[in-house]
Amino acid sequence: DAGVTQSPTHLIKTRGQQVTLRCSPKSGHDTVSWYQQALGQGPQFIFQYYEEEERQRGNFPDRFSGHQFPNYSSELNVNALLLGDSALYLCASSFLYWQGDTGELFFGEGSRLTVL
Amino acid sequence: EDKVVQSPLSLVVHEGDTVTLNCSYEVTNFRSLLWYKQEKKAPTFLFMLTSSGIEKKSGRLSSILDKKELFSILNITATQTGDSAVYLCAVPLPSGGSYIPTFGRGTSLIVHP
Numbered sequence: 001d002a003g004v005t006q007s008p009t010h011l012i013k014t015r016g017q018q019v020t021l022r023c024s025p026k027s028g029h030d031t032v033s034w035y036q037q038a039l040g041q042g043p044q045f046i047f048q049y050y051e052e053e054e055r056q057r058g059n060f061p062d063r064f065s066g067h068q069f070p071n072y073s074s075e076l077n078v079n080a081l082l083l084g085d086s087a088l089y090l091c092a093s094s095f096l097y098w099q100g101d102t103g104e105l106f107f108g109e110g111s112r113l114t115v116l
Numbered sequence: 117e118d119k120v121v122q123s124p125l126s127l128v129v130h131e132g133d134t135v136t137l138n139c140s141y142e143v144t145n146f147r148s149l150l151w152y153k154q155e156k157k158a159p160t161f162l163f164m165l166t167s168s169g170i171e172k173k174s175g176r177l178s179s180i181l182d183k184k185e186l187f188s189i190l191n192i193t194a195t196q197t198g199d200s201a202v203y204l205c206a207v208p209l210p211s212g213g214s215y216i217p218t219f220g221r222g223t224s225l226i227v228h229p
Binding site (some may be wrong): 004032035040041042043048049055056058061084088092104105106107108109110112 | 119122126150152157158159160161164202206211212214215216219220221222
């Protein structure tokens with residue numbers, strides 16, 4: 001049973017470029033959340049997708065956008081990259097639009113983005 | 117302001133020591149509190165606490181929740197070098213009719229042989 005998979009694992013971009021990160025949720029899960037984790041910080045919530053719609057959004061600018069596909073996989077897009085976007089981007093999956101009391105979130109290994 | 121606060125931010129101990137990590141939170145309509153261990157990249161689930169005063173145990177790790185005082189502790193007894201990691205606490209905070217899992221900054225634990 002595959003867990004949460006993310007790609008790519010590492011990537012380097014320059015300021016102003018655009019990046020797309022991908023996530024496949026754990027088998028049987030239908031909700032995907034994206035987090036940004038800067039060095040020495042806890043994961044910061046970006047947004048959550050359920051039934052192909054963005055359901056919740058954290059305090060991130062519109063440069064951060066996403067998509068969920070019918071197979072529940074998801075993409076995170078970041079436009080006009082800034083140096084401060086350098087971080088580990090984590091994807092977490094859960095079942096039935098996680099409301100906080102129905103079990104754990106399963107995390108992928110993350111995508112390490114470096115912006116030069 | 118921070119809604120989920122962990123302390124200490126870092127801790128260095130020797131094998132065999134016992135450690136206590138703290139997580140305090142400010143939230144209305146509390147649902148749960150989750151503990152995760154992050155060794156390199158993917159945080160891995162440790163405990164989910166929903167009821168006050170009921171201890172969850174897994175081997176040398178245990179955790180308890182105090183809903184009155186709004187905090188949780190994670191205890192690790194007889195620490196081993198493999199316990200070295202960042203320990204994250206998360207609380208679902210209400211937002212727009214739903215709940216957002218919100219993490220603290222984590223406690224970085226280093227266990228020396």
